[in-house]
Amino acid sequence: MSMTREQTEALISEVLEVYPEKAKKDRKKHLAANDTSLEQSKKCITSNRKSLPGVMTIRGCAYAGSKGVVWGPIKDMIHISHGPVGCGQYSRAGRRNYYVGTTGVNSFGTMNFTSDFQEKDIVFGGDKKLTKLIEEVEQLFPLHNGISVQSECPIGLIGDDIEAVSKKSAVVINKPIIPVRCEGFRGVSQSLGHHIANDAIRDWVLDKRDGQAYESTPYDVAIIGDYNIGGDAWATRVILEEMGLRVVAQWSGDGTLAEMMNTPKVKLNLLHCYRSMNYISRHMEEKYGIPYMEYNFFGPTKIIESIRKIAAFFDDSVKEKSEAVIARYQPMMDEIVAKYKPRLQGKKVMLYVGGLRPRHVIGAYEDLGMEVIGTGYEFAHNDDYDRTIKEMGDATLLYDDVTGFELEEFVKKIKPDLVGSGIKEKYIFQKMGIPLRQMHSWDYSGPYHGYDGFAIFARDMDIALSSPVWSKLTPPWKTAPASAEEKKAA
């Protein structure tokens, strides 16, 4: 059912009813009925504000944004979770950033390195421990290419000087060591962690190969902000290479330190996740004159749009190849749409994810004839909503940093056919009888990005929706008593 503006607004006030006055006032600003006529989202929705104490938010911390998102996937570096063991251990390998390499030998993506703070480290400081840890790392894993020190909350609280340790130890082991001040308490969400991580890359990594000889081609590009969840960046790379471009660096899924240092030599930065890596792209645009553009390879419509937009930066040979790529994949896409659209047509979806997906995947759903009737971000800023307004239908529901309670109520009232969110939501909604696909980790599937990804995306959505389990929600003793009696009689 499509809702009118009045209905959506009534729904929002109904859900907000249970809150105390002050909380209601605050949360009201984060919920809105979409108004496609607006240019600026701030007229209808507020974002990037501190979460309300007492409600259940699913945001992460700055450390999660830096270690978990930006730095963690750089596979040939060792990322030390500096502080107590839990922050790193409970988030270890959860993001499914795929990479090639031998874990523990030359790649370290899924491993957890931590200084495991104890009481005495808090009391006497952890600098000595960090120095020792770096020595040990060097001895045990000599093939690593660098270390990043990711601060957890206590580091900032006790005032350890990780910069000094990093500088000193870097000389000893003769490899870059990058201190990152991403203590979890900074900022309102993981978003500030992204920013801090970007700044650390800018200050400690990016310019390290400036002035060195480099064999470049006019077709060099970098993939920025793709964390290779389930192989997304690889699916992207295939398309770009077929277009005749040379992908010099992948930031940071399946990426390396050397790739990052070479990025200032590229001709164009292709930005996948705007929220987490626009900072470094801006910096490169100013310092090196490298333009950046946000692209979207979810679903054939958006892929074609983005391919043409990328090709416009290059000469005719790229444009020709791009058209050839589009033509070559079109039959494959038509086949997928022909197979799944009849099964999925008209189904309604609600999304609640982070980064870029609440707006980028809308096109892919629409290609399958589905409709996104509600969307929201965990940690977006106003400019993200500016872009979202135009992707969504009028009067659809927008929710920022939605609380557990609100999302549950919205889903109960709107009754979408499918919810796309995370693991914390998955079983709540599935027990309510609504299929859910995890849109953070692609539900252990993927890639969903690129032409190859769309085939998997379509299949997965169909699997989720058409599973026979949804018809078994009512137990047999509650269904049609008449038929049961008939059986007895027979």
Next chain:
Amino acid sequence: MANIMIRQAENGGLSFYLPKRDLEASIESIEFDTPEKWGGELKLDNGGSYYIDPIAKPPRLPISLRAKRLGAAED
């Protein structure tokens, strides 16, 4: 005084970015816009306004500058 960045927006206008607060806005008007003198008061679409010392028009955008806040956005 705050560091800001001005860049060419996709729609041809200018966009304003305040890294400290991660604030993005488009610039609605710029007081001086000639090759010799560029800058002055910037009016933003979010209601805020900033002042940058007039300089010769930069040959290339984006450019990072120091700006003074004249009026805050109304958020």
